[in-house]
Amino acid sequence: MHAVDDVSLEIEEGTIFGLIGPNGAGKTTLVNLVTGYIRPQSGSIQLQSSPPLAGEGSFRAVELARRPPHAVAGLGVARTFQTLRLYRNLTAIENVLAGMHLRRRDDTLQQLIPVPTFLKEDRRRLQQARELLERVGLPPERFGERRAATLSYGDQRRLEVARALALNPHLLILDEPAAGMNPAEKDRVRALIQQLNQDGLTVLLIDHDMRLVMGVCRHIAVLNFGRKIADGPPATVSQDPAVITAYLGTQAQKTAAHVPGSEEMDVATTSTPASIEPASPLLEVRDLQVSYGAIQAVRGVSFGVAKGEIVALIGANGAGKSTILNSLSGVLRPHSGGARFGDLDLTTAPPDRIVSQGLVQVPEGREILARLTVRENLELGAWARRNGRTAHRDIDGLMKQFPILGQRRDLPAGQLSGGEQQILAIARGLLAQPKLLLLDEPSLGLAPQMVDTVFDVIKKIHNDGVTILLVEQNALRALEIADRAYVVETGRILLSGTGAALRRNPEVQKAYLGG
Amino acid sequence: MDFFIQLFTDPVGFYNQHELLIAQIGINAILAISIFVTFYSGQLTLANAGFMAIGAYTTVIMSLYLPTPLPVDMLVGALLAAAIGFLVGLPVLRLRGVFLAIATIGFVEALRLGVILNVPITGEGQGLKNPSADPLGGILPILISVPILTYLVWRLTHTRLGQAWAAIREDELAASSNGINVPAYKMVAFVISALVAGYAGALETHINFFVDPTEYSVTRTIQILTFAVVGGTTNVIGPIVGAVFLTALPEIVRQFAAYRDVVNGIILILVITLTSSDRLAVCTPSMTCPWKSRKAPSSA
Amino acid sequence: MTQQVLNAIFIGSIYALFAVGYTLVFGVLDVLNLAHSAVFMLGAVVTYSLVALHGMPFLPAAVIAILVCGLLGLLIEFVALRPLRRRNAPPISALISTIGLALIFVAIVEQATSGSLFSWLWQDGANSVRFPTGTVPNPTYHVGGLTIEGTKLGILIISVVLMLVLGYVMRFTQVGRALRAVAENRRAATLLGINVDRIFASTLFVSSALGGLAGLLFGLALSDISPYIGRDQVELKGLAVIVLGGMGSIPGAVLGGYLLGLIEVFAFVRFGSNVEAGVAFAALFLVLVLRPQGLFGARLRERL
Known part of the structure; x- marks a missing residue:
């Protein structure tokens, strides 16, 4: 597997450089390569700068590849993490002090002796830490002594920036600093990045939020499948057809390339939700709200799915789509709102009961059992059935229907290709005899031909009478087969309508590309 | 209850009556400090009893065969424990979580059963008679230490140094992004812990007439672990309080003395299942299997 | 020497039987159950108590003891493991809570004397006892200069049969597949409709029942039943066995058990009993440091 394949980037000193790309494009892998968490198989990463301790003007190239992370940090490269990695049980000040590790002289032994002159140094450092908190907008009087875990989500993100700044870095890498934030918080992040840049810091920004990246970066590179597909100033990149395809997906090969909003706008397309909601839904979701700790991922979502429909939830990464599906499957519990599936209250029913009642999820990333054989995976798909006797017949039937699975029945499922694993995951889901199948990102990370195959499979099982709720980033493909769809953005439903109507709606493209 | 009344009304009488208990509390407090250091840097290592044994045997063997004064013997014992801690740490500290705990247990038992019981100079299974034992004089150095x-x-x-340990404990990956050399700082913690445990072992010989190999088994380490779990390891006072409390407990409630381990077990379970794992430094979620440990921060 | 190898195979069977339960819990729950050795001890103690104190014949006593041990496994799950899972505590805290249970189990037996609270279970305090002679017929066979005791032969057969049954269940039944699924990916298993909590409870039951059986066989064959047989005889050796075989691997634990039996017998013959005692820990230490995935590698891990 090549997560990052032959990518060349050049980041000028003093710029704000944006790195974007759809989920799984390899952005975080690239950051991990630069900061020493992963060793590259080949290639070179050079830092053209003065090491922090050398005098101004003494520029030289330093090779970063294959250095351990703490050595890369020592060369003046600071980073934040996509999934917050604060020292949760330390106070805000202590977090920043740990970040100052490299700029402090090691005076551990002196510190053991309580002489005032030795402690003065300590106070000076505390003062610096306070200034850093102030700089990112966390007044130390209010936040300094609070444990990091008790800060609000937005403040935790800021604290992580302050900790990175404590390194006195040359290059600051921000990995999705605005993920999971509401628009007001995002505006504050944008202002902070611009402020830091004005103070002379070079910034590499990775984010899914196109509005943020387009607004703040001077230069953008786009990754997809581990390769660079575009590079240039924001205005050029946002018009690049390859970029639009990467974000919105392609339609089936047979139809012509089609970009939402590129044709005349049909005023009547945005239908009001009430007019199309099914009268007696199989699945009914009412004002669902879900949080992960400090982050509220779903902020009041209502929708319904009627028997026999394909309904799609589309929207950019991090919009909360998978969270909705997981709270329907009982693996996450919503903190308010309701979800009913027939007579079953999905907010309280245990996961095994939900599956045996016929609501089955095929999760994102497939989650096939890699160490078990293909056949064993399928046999476990039938776990929830009351009557196990028909299972073997159905398994044989599915292996005929999907010959790839039949041919590899005794192979560990981990040896299948991504597309084959997806088909296995769907077939495994079908063996639970679902009334409603939840498909989470079935095309994620698949090559275009394989995406076609997977969508053909989805159409086929729908024709066999299975109701489908589909979550997809590949919006155009999803809208093509969906009866109805909902556009989700930052945990809310932004738009809804029939698949055909939404395909013509320019708002959809805006939700993805931030246009 | 008499125990406490006497403590306040007649401290001198209390001291004279409970000298050995007080000495034992002091030794256990030092052992609690030893395990605290590794806990504080986020490592569950259970080698303390082994380092104690090194400190104890070195001290006694030196006072048997060399003319050096006792403090020198004790110092050498502690330093030798630290040196061996460094050598053991080189391979072992690459492990983490359950595997680190098991490997250090393996070290303790391999040292006791494999080395101490097989080398004539240690008296093998019989243990050693300590020529410099001084149960009463030995209390003072403990109380000062x-x-x-x-x-x-x-x-x-x-x-x-301490802030780097705290950072490593909370999140190793983030710590290395802050420029903290994680393996080196872990090693420093492990060596200091070995030094302190070796010193405790050396001090303990001073109040005992015998060095007995059965004292230095995994059971002893588990007892030390209990101090840390009960007291919590957010600061050094926690394990010391745990040590004082658990050592004195059988004396305070005499009727439970026989069921001391039952009480210890119940306390362990209650503490670990009912209180927040934040107070126990090693219980941070970054603990995983050693061969999964090379995992980079999660990608999208 | 052949006689020694026979002994190695016999003691290896008990190690393997004990370690299989150990490794099963580690493989499925990702938790090191340090109360397993106390359950091993109770397997022997309960059987002895039913036979010697309550006059029961050996076979029904053994069956009851095995069931009691299975129930103790459920106790471990409900008292020491499930509350921690509910709080998302890391696996290392389960290590500590199971140590707590082990301390309690051992201390209860150790403090039981006639007239005490637990005298119905045990009356010999910290002493070692043996089954009354004639509890189990023990014919000896002489084959080509070798002496084979009936009980030891029986133990070998029982162990091998049980491990084959367990292997069959894990490999070819729906429950076995579900166990492996939970071991590999809890979330995926949940989404397949598998009740993960129930799988965990069953795992603890089976593991502890096997541990109890290993204990009573040990007590029978070595004529040594005391509160400390778990802690002193098999706890750490069992750890060495599952580390040798790769933690979480059942075939690894079986092979590791026999391997340790052989290593110990070899060390005994070559260097004497003092070295024998330490060799398991040296092996444990070396394998963890040099090859933490176990001697037999990742391929065996696939089969849980």
Whole structure:
């Protein structure tokens, strides 16, 4: 597997450089390569700068590849993490002090002796830490002594920036600093990045939020499948057809390339939700709200799915789509709102009961059992059935229907290709005899031909009478087969309508590309 | 209850009556400090009993065969424990979580059963008679050492070194992004812990007439672990309080003395299942299997 | 020497039987159950108590003891493991809570004397006892200069049969597949409709029942039943066995058990009993440091 394949980037000193790309494009892998968490198989990463301790003007190239992370940090490269990695049980000040590790002289032994002159140094450092908190907008009087875990989500993100700044870095890498934030918080992040840049810091920004990246970066590179597909100033990149395809997906090969909003706008397309909601839904979701700790991922979502429909939830990464599906499957519990599936209250029913009642999820990333054989995976798909006797017949039937699975029945499922694993995951889901199948990102990370195959499979099982709720980033493909769809953005439903109507709606493209 | 009444009304009589208990509390407090240091840096290592054995045997063997004064013997014992801690740490500290715990248990038992019981100079299974034993005189160094070590380790947790340990404990990946050399700082913690445990072992010989190999088994380490779990490891006082409390408990409630381990077990379970794991430094979620440990921060 | 190898195979069977339960829990729950050795001890103690104190014949006593041990496994799950899972505590805290249970189990037996609270269970305090002679017929066979005791032969057969049954269940039944699924990916298993909590409870039951059986066989064959047989005889050796075989691997634990039996017998013959005692820990230490995935590698891990 090549997560990052032959990518060349050049980041000028003093710029704000944006790195974007759809989920799984390899952005975080690239950051991990630069900061020493992963060793590259080949290639070179050079830092053209003065090491922090050398005098101004003494520029030289330093090779970063294959250095351990703490050595890369020592060369003046600071980073934040996509999934917050604060020292949760330390106070805000202590977090920043740990970040100052490299700029402090090691005076551990002196510190053991309580002489005032030795402690003065300590106070000076505390003062610096306070200034850093102030700089990112966390007044130390209010936040300094609070444990990091008790800060609000937005403040935790800021604290992580302050900790990175404590390194006195040359290059600051921000990995999705605005993920999971509401628009007001995002505006504050944008202002902070611009402020830091004005103070002379070079910034590499990775984010899914196109509005943020387009607004703040001077230069953008786009990754997809581990390769660079575009590079240039924001205005050029946002018009690049390859970029639009990467974000919105392609339609089936047979139809012509089609970009939402590129044709005349049909005023009547945005239908009001009430007019199309099914009268007696199989699945009914009412004002669902879900949080992960400090982050509220779903902020009041209502929708319904009627028997026999394909309904799609589309929207950019991090919009909360998978969270909705997981709270329907009982693996996450919503903190308010309701979800009913027939007579079953999905907010309280245990996961095994939900599956045996016929609501089955095929999760994102497939989650096939890699160490078990293909056949064993399928046999476990039938776990929830009351009557196990028909299972073997159905398994044989599915292996005929999907010959790839039949041919590899005794192979560990981990040896299948991504597309084959997806088909296995769907077939495994079908063996639970679902009334409603939840498909989470079935095309994620698949090559275009394989995406076609997977969508053909989805159409086929729908024709066999299975109701489908589909979550997809590949919006155009999803809208093509969906009866109805909902556009989700930052945990809310932004738009809804029939698949055909939404395909013509320019708002959809805006939700993805931030246009 | 008499125990406490006497403590306040007649401290001198109390001291004279409970000298050995007080000495044992002091030794256990030092051992608690030893395990605290590794806990504070986020490592569950259970080698303390082994380092104690090194400190104890070195001291006694030196006073048997060499003319050096006792403090020198004890110092050499502690330093040798630290040196062996360094050698053991080189391969072992690459492990983490359950595997680190098991490997250090393996070290303790391999040392006791494999080395001590097989080398004639250690008296093998019989143990050694200690020529310099002085049960009464030995208490003073213990009582002096406890506050000094407590102070030093307490200060240490507030220095650059201590802050690096705290960072490693909370999140190793983030710590290395801050430029902290994680393996090196883990090693420093492990060696200091070995030094303190070796010193405790050396001090303990002073109050005992015998060095007995069965004292230095995994059971002893588990007892030390209990101090840390019960007291919590957010600061150095926690494990010391745990040590004092658990050592004195059988004396305070005599009727439970026989069921001491039952009480210890119940306390362990209650503490670990009912209180937040934040107070136990090693219980941070970054613990995983050693061969999964090379995993980079999660990608999208 | 052949006689020694026979002994190695016999003691290896008990190690393997004990370690299989150990490794099963580690493989499925990702938790090191340090109360397993206390359950091993109770397997022997309960059987002895039913036979010697309550006059029961050996076979029904053994069956009851095995069931009691299975129930103790459920106790471990409900008292020491499930509350921690509910709080998302890391696996290392389960290590500590199971140590707590082990301390309690051992201390209860150790403090039981006639007239005490637990005298119905045990009356010999910290002493070692043996089954009354004639509890189990023990014919000896002489084959080509070798002496084979009936009980030891029986133990070998029982162990091998049980491990084959367990292997069959894990490999070819729906429950076995579900166990492996939970071991590999809890979330995926949940989404397949598998009740993960129930799988965990069953795992603890089976593991502890096997541990109890290993204990009573040990007590029978070595004529040594005391509160400390778990802690002193098999706890750490069992750890060495599952580390040798790769933690979480059942075939690894079986092979590791026999391997340790052989290593110990070899060390005994070559260097004497003092070295024998330490060799398991040296092996444990070396394998963890040099090859933490176990001697037999990742391929065996696939089969849980």
